[in-house]
Amino acid sequence: MTLRKVAIIGGGIAGLSAGFFLKSRRRNGIEITIYERDSRLGGTIGVTRENGYIADWGPNGFLDREPLTLQFVEQVGLRHRLLPSNDKSEKRFIYRNGRLWEISAHPVKFLTSGLLSLRGRLRIGLEYFVPPKKNEDDESIFEFAARRIGKEAAEIMIDPMVSGIFGGDARALSLKSCFPVMEEMEKNYGGLIKAMIKKRKEKKKQGQPGKSGAGGPTGHLTSFRGGLFTLIESLEENLGASIVRSCAVKEVLPGNSRKYRLITDVGDAEFDDVILAVPSYHAARMLGAVSAHLAKHLSQIPYASLAVVCHGYRREDIAQPVDGFGFLVPFNQRLEILGSIWTSIIFPEQAPDGQVLFRTMLGGSRNSEIVSESAASLADIAHRALSAVIGLRKPPVFLKVIPWKEAIPQYTIGHKERMAVIEKELKVLGNLYLAGNAYSGVGLNDVIKRSFSIVASVDGNLAAA
Numbered sequence: 001m002t003l004r005k006v007a008i009i010g011g012g013i014a015g016l017s018a019g020f021f022l023k024s025r026r027r028n029g030i031e032i033t034i035y036e037r038d039s040r041l042g043g044t045i046g047v048t049r050e051n052g053y054i055a056d057w058g059p060n061g062f063l064d065r066e067p068l069t070l071q072f073v074e075q076v077g078l079r080h081r082l083l084p085s086n087d088k089s090e091k092r093f094i095y096r097n098g099r100l101w102e103i104s105a106h107p108v109k110f111l112t113s114g115l116l117s118l119r120g121r122l123r124i125g126l127e128y129f130v131p132p133k134k135n136e137d138d139e140s141i142f143e144f145a146a147r148r149i150g151k152e153a154a155e156i157m158i159d160p161m162v163s164g165i166f167g168g169d170a171r172a173l174s175l176k177s178c179f180p181v182m183e184e185m186e187k188n189y190g191g192l193i194k195a196m197i198k199k200r201k202e203k204k205k206q207g208q209p210g211k212s213g214a215g216g217p218t219g220h221l222t223s224f225r226g227g228l229f230t231l232i233e234s235l236e237e238n239l240g241a242s243i244v245r246s247c248a249v250k251e252v253l254p255g256n257s258r259k260y261r262l263i264t265d266v267g268d269a270e271f272d273d274v275i276l277a278v279p280s281y282h283a284a285r286m287l288g289a290v291s292a293h294l295a296k297h298l299s300q301i302p303y304a305s306l307a308v309v310c311h312g313y314r315r316e317d318i319a320q321p322v323d324g325f326g327f328l329v330p331f332n333q334r335l336e337i338l339g340s341i342w343t344s345i346i347f348p349e350q351a352p353d354g355q356v357l358f359r360t361m362l363g364g365s366r367n368s369e370i371v372s373e374s375a376a377s378l379a380d381i382a383h384r385a386l387s388a389v390i391g392l393r394k395p396p397v398f399l400k401v402i403p404w405k406e407a408i409p410q411y412t413i414g415h416k417e418r419m420a421v422i423e424k425e426l427k428v429l430g431n432l433y434l435a436g437n438a439y440s441g442v443g444l445n446d447v448i449k450r451s452f453s454i455v456a457s458v459d460g461n462l463a464a465a
């Protein structure tokens with residue numbers, strides 16, 4: 001049997017999960033090489049474990065609603081280390097007019113909350129009567145929300161949710177590409193409220209419980225003991241022999257008979273299949289010689305920068321009670337931060353007893369420049385903003401600042417059409433795959449799913465060879 005050589009460029013979760021799936025499917029006839037530019041694996045998944053704190057640098061969990069991710073965790077052998085979020089963290093808040101307001105999913109509680117004006121709350125109820133959009137044109141998340149639930153709810157509730165998930169601007173991002181489920185709810189059921197009522201009825205008929213949970217429609221945020229980086233450590237153990245660290249791939253060139261030649265820091269090598277699991281702007285730089293057309297479209301996917309400030313305080317130095325997931329800040333409230341996650345309320349093991357760990361986010365696509373400020377300045381901004389909301393009497397006792405430049409891809413209006421061009425070109429080229437968060441979902445579940453389906457295609461090639 002001839003040995004088929006597969007290169008994976010990038011040792012973040014996309015590259016490592018692709019390597020893991022490939023290794024699990026094929027034990028023979030294949031040689032996998034994973035190139036990682038840094039000395040550390042994980043990409044945006046990193047951790048500082050210090051003085052009883054466990055501070056995630058980037059993502060701090062995944063939603064347990066995706067069976068494939070749970071199956072992957074099981075296969076990696078980490079089921080016993082799964083850490084579901086604490087029930088206390090179910091409360092979520094939005095900052096408006098100088099204070100926090102709890103967002104309640106309960107209709108009566110929501111209608112009596114002062115988060116929105118009476119007019120704004122009534123306008124949400126009128127969503128039931130808003131007719132669906134007649135054309136298939138792409139629309140921004142903000143336009144969709146303002147049209148269906150009113151401008152005030154779009155500004156106060158949807159805008160901060162979008163900056164919390166994508167570090168993005170709801171007025172620029174595509175509904176179709178970011179929240180396809182919402183688009184379908186309007187298309188298939190005539191509106192969001194109508195869809196929720198019909199779905200609940202359908203579930204009742206099928207005898208399914210309405211509440212979400214593991215595998216349910218919304219899912220619970222879940223991590224691992226030791227932080228999300230525990231997953232990277234296990235994958236590293238599993239794939240160790242295939243990984244080449246501190247080795248950047250500079251260029252991918254067309255090779256002989258539909259192969260590809262990789263130019264790397266440590267020399268050249270030829271591969272049958274290449275999976276690029278790097279941000280799309282890196283992929284664009286590498287692929288110019290293979291296809292200028294593909295490189296051009298990849299370079300057009302914009303990215304947002306943001307900084308994560310992990311700061312820990314003694315409980316007695318926090319004036320207000322903190323019990324919940326944390327809060328988000330609508331752009332029009334001008335607080336200099338996107339929001340703050342109350343990390344050790346969500347995962348109590350992540351701070352020592354009597355102390356609280358926060359992860360405060362700054363930047364995003366509307367304020368990316370802030371990420372270039374010094375770590376001290378970012379920490380100061382985060383401390384001042386958080387203090388204005390919950391009252392901090394002393395400086396933090398734990399601090400870690402992580403600036404992420406060009407970290408989260410932005411699925412702007414037209415992303416779907418751009419992806420169609422990219423996929424078409426990949427088909428023509430053959431044996432070349434794009435993994436990672438730039439294409440079909442930014443969350444960890446989406447990234448793992450994409451790697452899984454890429455591996456199915458590579459495996460198909462192997463079977464056919």
Ligand SMILES: Cc1cc2nc3c(=O)[nH]c(=O)nc-3n(C[C@H](O)[C@H](O)[C@H](O)COP(=O)(O)OP(=O)(O)OC[C@H]3O[C@@H](n4cnc5c(N)ncnc54)[C@H](O)[C@@H]3O)c2cc1C
Nearest residue numbers: 010012013014037043044058059060248249436437443444
């Ligand atoms: C601050 C932040 C918070 C987030 N929070 C969440 C969350 O809570 N839940 C969630 O589901 N998702 C979250 N996300 C999204 C999630 O982290 C990402 O989608 C996911 O980690 C991306 O993984 P990746 O492997 O595609 O890319 P990356 O993690 O960026 O990995 C790419 C890797 O490629 C390497 N590389 C680049 N160029 C080269 C080269 N030339 N040669 C070799 N290697 C190269 C890089 O060094 C890097 O290791 C968050 C993202 C950020 C930035």
